[in-house]
Amino acid sequence: MSTFTEIYQKITQYDTIILHRHTSPDPDALGSQAGLAHSLKLQFPSKKILCAGENDEGDLAWINQMDQVTEKDYQGALVITTDTGNTARISNKLYNKGDFLIKIDHHPDVEPYADMSYVDDHAPAASQIIADFIITEKMPLTAEVAYPLYAGIVGDTGRFMYPETTDHTFKIVAKLAATGININEIARNISDVTFEQAKLQAVVLEYMKVDSCGAAYAILSQDTLHKLGVNSEQASCTVSTPGRIKDIIAWNVFVEKPDGSYRVHYRSKGPVINELAAKHDGGGHALASGANAKDIAEVKQIFAELVQVTKEYQEEHE
16 A cells, blocks of 8 residues: 555646546545545646546535546546545546556455555545545645535544544544534535435335344335435435434345436444445445445345345344
8 A cells, every 4th residue: 555655746746637536426425536636726736636527416516516527638647536445436437548546545445446545444534534645745724625525524424423433533623623614514514405305214214124133125216206306316315314213233225226227225233234235336334335236136135135144243242
């Protein structure tokens, strides 16, 4: 693994730097990308700094929006991915058209795809790693830089609830907050939902099926989304909803896509689920991952696997 200093030195060698994040972005994907981009622009005003990705920010466009990037921009460029564990999830497939590729991430390094990488799977958020990088290399840390990084950390720590959160996390967010950012506004932006999304959260609990072992699932069809006026991206607000139920230990939320396949959300209070997600074109963290299912048969297979690991977890902790 490369050091922050080695990454910084590589950055100084390029006039064009293009930053990528993962598809279907969450606050950490957009926050780590935006925070690094803003700091680089201040540190190197003569360099061309671009944020690349499909325009799928959805309700998170307040964190960052993508630039118009062409294939020509990649000629002789440095490309940096943040918060993206494998190539299948990199948003905008032009990422490999550049001269050199750097990966900065906090997911398990199951696919070491870059020429240079900094991966810390103990960090609760890629935004925390980017903040560490900026502070260590004495790059600009203004409110504009801190705002998306704080949003990314709040998002991926579940508002500092998940076990990867440490005292170092709080030291970092204290430095970000000290720039004068409106932390209350960020909290509201992340937690607020539309009335239609609130109805969908209620539907998830209504549709929820719970196995005796504590594994649960809900399927949200395109028909259900259309009736409530919610799109597939907005449906992500339902992912944490089952976790409020005391007896649910691990769960899937399956969101049907327009083509009939499913976006699969895994969450857990104990059983390790990222290895399950890796079997289905996905991956992520031990207790929070995502994957894909091509049809209802794969949906059933995925939940059967979740039931099995939940039963094993229960037996180990009896």
